[in-house]
Amino acid sequence: MNDDNVLKVGSNEMELVDFRLIKEENGKIYEGVYGVNVAKVREIIKLPNLTELPGTPEFIDGIFDLRGIVIPVINLAKWMNAKEPKDAKMQMRVIITEFNNILIGFAVHEARRIRRISWSDIESTSFTSSDTGAFNKTKITGVTKIENDEVLLILDLESIIEELGLYTPTTEVTTEIEQFSGTALVLDDSSTARRIVKEALQKMGFNVVEAQDGKEGLEKVQELINIFGDNITQELKIIVSDVEMPQMDGFHFASLVKNDPRVKDIPIVFNSSISDHFSDIRGKEAGGEVYLTKFNGAVFYEEISKAVKTKNNQNLMTV
DSSP, X not given: OOGGGSOOTTSOEEEEEEEEEEEEETTEEEEEEEEEEGGGEEEEEEOOOOBOOTTSOTXXXXXXXXXXXXXXXXXXXXXXXXXXXXXXXGGOEEEXXXXXXXXXXXXXXXXXXXXXXXXXGOEEOOOOSOSOGGGTTOOEEEEEEOGGGOEEEEEOTHHHHHHTTSOOOBOOOSSOOOOOOSEEEEEOSOHHHHHHHHHHHHHTTOEEEEESSHHHHHXXXXXXXXXXXXXXXXXXXXXXXXXXXXXXXXXXXHHHHHTOTTTTTSOEEEEESBOOHHHHHHHHHTTOSEEEESOBHHHHHHHHHHHHHHHHHHHHHHO
């Protein structure tokens, strides 16, 4: 394989599976262009025979057995409250995804291709329920332009498993939480995720500074350097970063921090819904001390404590 075709850590690029959803509205057929991060995709298959589940939401088409694993299938068009053309099911594919250590299938009308897109070309936005007809349930985490002035929308698939109660962050712990001082920087485009991480770090005694993406994260790092100067490494004790963020992703942010001699020794912990093994490896290549899958309080506290204490011990050895 040509090295130019390999998605490099810190390149601030992502690869998306381009898939299509078709809706019928006022007698006309419309095709929507959507994407999901390749890192979250296990495989793409033809729509299998499904076993219906009584008493479940209408947008759950059923379940099927995939090599011994029972996979629920979410019909994305139904979830978005879009009216499907009558022959749409004949073309359908199922995108098998894995995030937050959960396998789930999403039924779409067509899986078109893989696109490589720079995070800097993705705008952060969200659509909430409104009088928008067929798309009043749509939730979007990012928007980018493709050829022919079309717009590709990145769906917030994680919100579906939260709606279904398949994933709930574990925030409570039974052991005593170790206490620290200083500042922690948190990067995440999800306000909910930032709140969970911020509250956890505050319980550990940290003063928390927040950023919505890697670009803003770098600005916050520079602001802290301006305030604390040569003492920045004594003040900024830990950085906790999401991976998928518009403008600048967590890996690219980390690579820039690790190339700055003023802050390169500050530990970075990745906290992401992407739960494939390769992202764990890529996180370490980008300079992260550990890669966590959102969100287990006991594991989070343990790994943050370990990273901060390791850094403190290294500082003592160099004094």
